[in-house]
Amino acid sequence: MEGKKLITIKEIAKILNVSPSTVSRALKGHPSISGITTERVQKIAKENNFVLNKSAIFFNQKRSYTLGLIVPNLSEPFFSTALNAIEKVASAQNYNIMIGQSHDHVETEMTVLQKFIDHRVDGIIVSISKQHKFFQPYTDLEKLNIPVVFFDCVPEDKYLHYVASNLHTGLLKGINALVAQRHFKIALINGPVNLSATRQRLIGYIKGLNEHHIPVRSDLMKTTDLSPAGNIAAMNSLIELSDPPSAIIVFNDNVLLDCFSLIKSKGLVDQFKFISFANQPDWKYYDHKPFGSIEQFPAEQGKIAAEVLMKLINGELHHLQSDHKYYQFNLDSEIIYLND
Amino acid sequence: MEGKKLITIKEIAKILNVSPSTVSRALKGHPSISGITTERVQKIAKENNFVLNKSAIFFNQKRSYTLGLIVPNLSEPFFSTALNAIEKVASAQNYNIMIGQSHDHVETEMTVLQKFIDHRVDGIIVSISKQHKFFQPYTDLEKLNIPVVFFDCVPEDKYLHYVASNLHTGLLKGINALVAQRHFKIALINGPVNLSATRQRLIGYIKGLNEHHIPVRSDLMKTTDLSPAGNIAAMNSLIELSDPPSAIIVFNDNVLLDCFSLIKSKGLVDQFKFISFANQPDWKYYDHKPFGSIEQFPAEQGKIAAEVLMKLINGELHHLQSDHKYYQFNLDSEIIYLND
DNA sequence: GTGAAAGCGCTAACAT
DNA sequence: ATGTTAGCGCTTTCAC
Numbered sequence: 001m002e003g004k005k006l007i008t009i010k011e012i013a014k015i016l017n018v019s020p021s022t023v024s025r026a027l028k029g030h031p032s033i034s035g036i037t038t039e040r041v042q043k044i045a046k047e048n049n050f051v052l053n054k055s056a057i058f059f060n061q062k063r064s065y066t067l068g069l070i071v072p073n074l075s076e077p078f079f080s081t082a083l084n085a086i087e088k089v090a091s092a093q094n095y096n097i098m099i100g101q102s103h104d105h106v107e108t109e110m111t112v113l114q115k116f117i118d119h120r121v122d123g124i125i126v127s128i129s130k131q132h133k134f135f136q137p138y139t140d141l142e143k144l145n146i147p148v149v150f151f152d153c154v155p156e157d158k159y160l161h162y163v164a165s166n167l168h169t170g171l172l173k174g175i176n177a178l179v180a181q182r183h184f185k186i187a188l189i190n191g192p193v194n195l196s197a198t199r200q201r202l203i204g205y206i207k208g209l210n211e212h213h214i215p216v217r218s219d220l221m222k223t224t225d226l227s228p229a230g231n232i233a234a235m236n237s238l239i240e241l242s243d244p245p246s247a248i249i250v251f252n253d254n255v256l257l258d259c260f261s262l263i264k265s266k267g268l269v270d271q272f273k274f275i276s277f278a279n280q281p282d283w284k285y286y287d288h289k290p291f292g293s294i295e296q297f298p299a300e301q302g303k304i305a306a307e308v309l310m311k312l313i314n315g316e317l318h319h320l321q322s323d324h325k326y327y328q329f330n331l332d333s334e335i336i337y338l339n340d
Numbered sequence: 341m342e343g344k345k346l347i348t349i350k351e352i353a354k355i356l357n358v359s360p361s362t363v364s365r366a367l368k369g370h371p372s373i374s375g376i377t378t379e380r381v382q383k384i385a386k387e388n389n390f391v392l393n394k395s396a397i398f399f400n401q402k403r404s405y406t407l408g409l410i411v412p413n414l415s416e417p418f419f420s421t422a423l424n425a426i427e428k429v430a431s432a433q434n435y436n437i438m439i440g441q442s443h444d445h446v447e448t449e450m451t452v453l454q455k456f457i458d459h460r461v462d463g464i465i466v467s468i469s470k471q472h473k474f475f476q477p478y479t480d481l482e483k484l485n486i487p488v489v490f491f492d493c494v495p496e497d498k499y500l501h502y503v504a505s506n507l508h509t510g511l512l513k514g515i516n517a518l519v520a521q522r523h524f525k526i527a528l529i530n531g532p533v534n535l536s537a538t539r540q541r542l543i544g545y546i547k548g549l550n551e552h553h554i555p556v557r558s559d560l561m562k563t564t565d566l567s568p569a570g571n572i573a574a575m576n577s578l579i580e581l582s583d584p585p586s587a588i589i590v591f592n593d594n595v596l597l598d599c600f601s602l603i604k605s606k607g608l609v610d611q612f613k614f615i616s617f618a619n620q621p622d623w624k625y626y627d628h629k630p631f632g633s634i635e636q637f638p639a640e641q642g643k644i645a646a647e648v649l650m651k652l653i654n655g656e657l658h659h660l661q662s663d664h665k666y667y668q669f670n671l672d673s674e675i676i677y678l679n680d
Numbered sequence: 681g682t683g684a685a686a687g688c689g690c691t692a693a694c695a696t
Numbered sequence: 697a698t699g700t701t702a703g704c705g706c707t708t709t710c711a712c
Contacts, residue, residue: 054458056705059399080415118394285597396689
């Protein structure tokens with residue numbers, strides 16, 4: 001696969017006995033080059049399959065026209081949807097996307113990050129891996145002059161750009177709807193405690209109950225490590241309560257599917273109403289659906305993140321208020337009713 | 341975001357009054373540099389947040405250490421699974437992956453391809469978009485010295501490298517199993533005629549019936565444009581047959597889900613047995629499953645494609661038989677029984 | 681309208 | 697053990 005070398009501007013110049021600069025200009029139709037020369041150059045270029053070595057240009061311009069995207073896992077629809085939106089924005093500005101999956105592994109995430117730095121990506125969009133608290137490496141990027149925008153799962157820090165989803169809005173509406181249907185025993189199956197997503201759900205849950213003057217019962221609050229076994233165990237402990245809930249708010253769709261499996265096998269399907277945070281299924285094809293699903297608009301998040309990043313790269317983000325030098329956007333979530 | 345420029349080897353050299361080559365060597369711990377010099381260099385480097393500009397190195401070496409991956413849509417689990425496998429192989433050799441989704445659009449695919457060429461990716465892995473027959477652009481890559489490996493959806497041409505899945509093996513086993521259960525009226529809901537995937541399914545279907553001396557009935561052969569409406573229409577036309585099938589082979593899981601919707605709404609769920617080509621769901625969470633699912637091993641395909649590509653890039657593919665200069669691999673599919 | 685020269689950051693061959 | 701030189705392919709002043 002080595003062999004044939006691609007022809008360069010210099011070589012074309014030699015062939016035509018003109019200077020490289022002339023060729024360079026002719027190639028891009030610069031007005032100061034005579035029509036005849038331009039034609040001759042372009043003819044030779046075509047004949048020899050000439051392709052501009054953009055890699056040389058990138059190097060020259062100190063721009064790679066590449067965005068790095070780090071997400072836990074692209075097989076989650078949430079992220080592939082976000083990717084689509086990001087790709088769209090990037091393409092429009094002739095940017096390419098380099099991807100790296102962390103698989104929710106901090107070390108992998110750091111390896112990917114290093115590779116992106118090596119490649120001199122012009123900017124990075126990242127949804128940090130769950131369990132990740134230590135984001136020093138990202139703030140260090142400022143020294144390298146690489147802008148970063150976080151989305152979805154964002155670190156709790158004031159000194160960075162991010163786009164996140166505000167879970168409260170959707171969750172509150174969901175709780176309101178449940179209460180309107182006279183559900184007062186509302187449980188929560190939450191995720192691992194060290195996730196900010198978990199904390200947010202918890203806060204929303206408590207706030208929602210408070211608004212309706214429903215006392216918070218600690219026996220109705222469970223957590224799961226997100227493994228199928230963990231999910232089922234959490235659900236099971238709710239079922240076995242002497243005073244079980246009638247409605248349950250679940251960390252996400254994956255967890256919910258396991259809950260469904262359990263209650264189906266126990267013949268308890270109609271016993272509970274569920275609200276879940278959308279991250280996966282196309283519920284249309286399922287027989288059992290949650291009562292409501294809290295949508296976090298991955299496409300919107302991805303789009304905004306990419307747009308902000310592009311502006312950062314292009315140095316167009318002056319219009320920020322001086323007192324919040326960082327672009328921080330909280331998109332409202334929304335509840336979608338799938339059942340009644 | 342402009343401001344600070346990163347320090348370069350030259351600058352470090354100036355600071356320490358040594359030559360750039362010394363710095364370059366010291367930075368990578370070259371043995372011929374004295375311990376003391378090495379230390380001094382590395383100290384300065386650290387203090388100034390020095391980062392090797394790999395982009396310069398890439399340019400120099402004429403290698404970008406980047407693979408381009410073109411697929412229709414990463415939100416299909418089939419492709420994200422393949423991506424995972426490809427990423428693994430690439431990472432191991434310090435390669436990055438640039439992705440481009442064609443969304444089954446030939447023009448988009450060509451745009452992406454051009455960008456990849458611009459970026460001087462070292463190699464490309466592609467699952468061409470459905471409907472794509474015209475792959476001249478890919479064979480042209482040979483002139484640019486960029487190796488390409490196709491996978492999954494491969495053009496029907498002898499002069500290229502590919503990894504594909506041989507549908508026949510799985511399909512035949514599936515038909516055997518159906519016949520063993522005394523299903524003789526086996527229908528086929530196939531995809532758009534211009535897809536090679538469609539042709540392959542058709543061939544397998546006819547071959548399977550022939551082996552069991554089952555006459556091929558043209559009224560049992562339907563096609564869909566893969567839209568939900570098209571899927572439902574195809575299924576419906578089978579239902580309405582005066583002599584309807586008892587088993588149906590379906591183009592893929594997406595189509596099947598629509599078929600299920602229809603027969604559920606008509607109360608005909610137990611009327612038909614289905615065999616589908618796996619591309620989507622985790623059936624574990626569904627109440628209605630197909631009888632069997634033909635697995636095409638995206639991870640395997642991706643892995644092999646990436647390995648072949650890396651070998652091609654590294655010029656290690658001499659061991660090919662001289663008479664098949666192209667690496668062509670047909671992975672057997674397998675049927676997985678989900679129901680009985 | 682065209683050319684000459686310098687430089688982007690780094691490496692490697694060839695000195696010393 | 698370290699320095700010198702040239703060069704990767706292109707662009708961009710600055711001349712002419």
